[in-house]
Amino acid sequence: xxxxxxxxxxxxxxxxxxxxxxxxxxxxxxxxxxxxxxxxxxxxxxxxxxxxxxxxxxxxxxxxxxxxxxxxxxxxxxxxxxxxxxxxxxxxxxxxxxxxxxxxxxxxxxxxxxxxxxxxxxxxxxxxxxxxxxxxxxxxxxxxxxxxxxxxxxxxxxxxxxxxxxxxxxxxxxxxxxxxxxxxxxxxxxxxxxxxxxxxxxxxxxxxxxxxxxxxxxxxxxxxxxxxxxxxxxxxxxxxxxxxxxx
Numbered sequence: 001x002x003x004x005x006x007x008x009x010x011x012x013x014x015x016x017x018x019x020x021x022x023x024x025x026x027x028x029x030x031x032x033x034x035x036x037x038x039x040x041x042x043x044x045x046x047x048x049x050x051x052x053x054x055x056x057x058x059x060x061x062x063x064x065x066x067x068x069x070x071x072x073x074x075x076x077x078x079x080x081x082x083x084x085x086x087x088x089x090x091x092x093x094x095x096x097x098x099x100x101x102x103x104x105x106x107x108x109x110x111x112x113x114x115x116x117x118x119x120x121x122x123x124x125x126x127x128x129x130x131x132x133x134x135x136x137x138x139x140x141x142x143x144x145x146x147x148x149x150x151x152x153x154x155x156x157x158x159x160x161x162x163x164x165x166x167x168x169x170x171x172x173x174x175x176x177x178x179x180x181x182x183x184x185x186x187x188x189x190x191x192x193x194x195x196x197x198x199x200x201x202x203x204x205x206x207x208x209x210x211x212x213x214x215x216x217x218x219x220x221x222x223x224x225x226x227x228x229x230x231x232x233x234x235x236x237x238x239x240x241x242x243x244x245x246x247x
Contacts, residue, residue: 014238015165017056017132020047021155022170024065026226027093034065035096044100046232047137051106055236056132058162059139060155061097063089069147083147087114090151094141095119107136113145113154125161132162152210160217167219168235169205170226175243176205192244205245220246 022043029039051057066089072082094110101108109131112120120141121127131138143154152169159167173181174189176198181187195215199208205223214221222235224242234241 011053011233011237013050013053013055013236015055015236017162017164018050018058018166018168018236019155019159019162019164020057020059020168020170020232021152022059022061022093022097022226023151023172024062024089024093025172026065026170027061027096028065035093037100040096040100041103042229043226044097044104044106046230047101048104048106049230049233050236051135051137053233053236056135057137058128058132058158058164059094059097059137060151060158061090061093061139061141062151063087063093065089066092080147083149084114087142087145090143091116091120091141094139097139101137107134108139109136110139110141113140113142128158129162150207150210152206153213156206156210156213156217156219159219160213164219166235167214167221168232169221169223170232171205171223172225172227174225174228174241176203176223176245178203190243191240192246194247195245198245205243211245214245218247220244 027035029036047057063086067085069083069086073079091112098108098110110120111123111128113123115122128138140158143151144157155167176190177187179187195211198211222242222244224231224235231241
């Protein structure tokens with residue numbers, strides 16, 4: 001009995017309500033494009049592990065595994081059109097993630113910033129909070145619903161709106177470095193940074209709009225490696241992993 005209580009205390013969450021920011025590329029796993037079913041299932045299992053601790057989990061998902069608006073714009077496409085295409089890609093990813101969670105019998109809602117009632121609920125702040133309070137995982141799709149804003153900015157905006165305590169930013173690297181660790185083996189990893197450092201140093205972990213929004217609303221960010229099994233849980237219970245951005 002005492003041993004069980006000890007285990008529970010070790011797994012006691014530090015945060016009650018979180019936003020998990022998943023890049024579209026995270027869903028592609030080792031593939032260069034699209035959605036990898038095994039990766040999707042692994043992510044879903046990690047999300048459920050956290051949600052079962054009583055943590056209210058909202059997810060903002062990107063669409064870069066299918067389409068990147070900036071890339072389309074760079075090749076001559078109208079920027080707004082390219083960005084709306086990117087938003088639709090995030091809806092595809094959100095539905096895939098919903099299916100992966102519900103195949104494991106966990107209740108989920110997809111809420112889209114662009115109205116498409118046949119496949120997702122429209123984003124309404126109070127309704128999103130109510131879903132979270134009822135223990136459902138809420139997946140925010142279509143970014144902010146506006147062109148020229150990234151899904152990082154959507155994560156920061158939704159965090160402020162639903163009063164999330166932290167943004168967990170899942171990446172393919174284990175934190176923030178002063179240069180690309182894949183290219184530069186001498187790259188230095190930061191364990192902690194202030195918001196203003198992320199903005200001034202142009203570290204590329206998130207755009208300046210998103211970082212400024214987090215700074216203005218005092219929302220901490222933890223950047224960590226999604227490929228390391230159990231890292232979402234570690235971040236939620238307060239283990240020191242990745243890079244902490246805050247005050």
